[in-house]
Amino acid sequence: MRGSPTSGSPPSPVGARATGPRRNAVRTAVVITASTRAAACVYDDRSGPIAAQALRQWGFHVDEPVVVADGPAVGEALRAAISSGADLVLTTGGTGLSPTDSTPEQTSPLLDRQVPGIPEALRAAGVANGVAGAILSRGLAGVAGRTLVVNLPGSTGGVRDAIDVLCPVVEHALDQIAGGDHRRE
Template identity: 60%
Template sequence: MTRRTAVVIVASTRAAAGTAVDRTGPVIAAWLAEHGFDVTGPLVVRDGADVAASLRRALGDHPSLILTTGGTGLSPSDATPEATRELLDREVPGFMEELRRRGLASTPNALLTRGYAGVAGTTFIVNLPGSPGGVRDGLGVLGGVVDHVLDQLAGGDHPSSVP
């Protein structure tokens, strides 16, 4: 069986500068390890060009999954969605729609999440918000579909509902 690999990229200019503590990357990395992934990161970088460069480097290793956290809001420096979108071959908008829907149960700010989910080559990429609650919601959505997504990207067939 091929081992599943994942990369966690934290887009936080303040955490990268050492003036804030990243509270989301370790949570994501632990969740991935619990779900059988070999995890690289969390890699903490400034938002903007550093996120784009980190995404490109990570894709060069062809991981099964890349999860980003942070940089998905409306701040002028929030550029993670744009860096991600330019790398995607196919978008998976339903993932982000469900993430925002779940987040609305806790905060109206969930509507402001601009992240993307999609496929680049054989890698599934998801932008999670930079808040612990947004990460919790995102991992909840991911947990329900990640096995199927990765099976599909590896060429698997849809499970048959007919006996």
């Protein structure tokens, strides 16, 4: 995919082909990893750094991923990220069917509007890449204030698939959230 950090081609710069208002400041993003075991240092977070690296390649300012345990800590981290004024928040993990997977439940009450096409496309990309289990992801996407929030799967492959899906649309989505006009192509 053109401009994807996982495809080997250079990423499209943030703001390329965008219409409407653009701030002079660099866009900011927050990556939150929902994993009880990674938060307890049982193992390293591997999916959050992939998302953060892609965002940096797209020109976003992003700190290291915030790693929290599944459950209410995800909601707390989301509220903090949204309150900070981040343009984009990506979560990884906690979207499956395990009893502890609750990222969608923590995300939903914070969203003003859902954007169902994004998680639909993420699941479709997983299936297209031979991962039938991608249909089990319950991830959400939506707008909270002026922040786009997207739940990604916790697997490294799922995050890479998601980056490929998001790359061509994230800038346009953020411009729309900021009040920009639709592209005329």
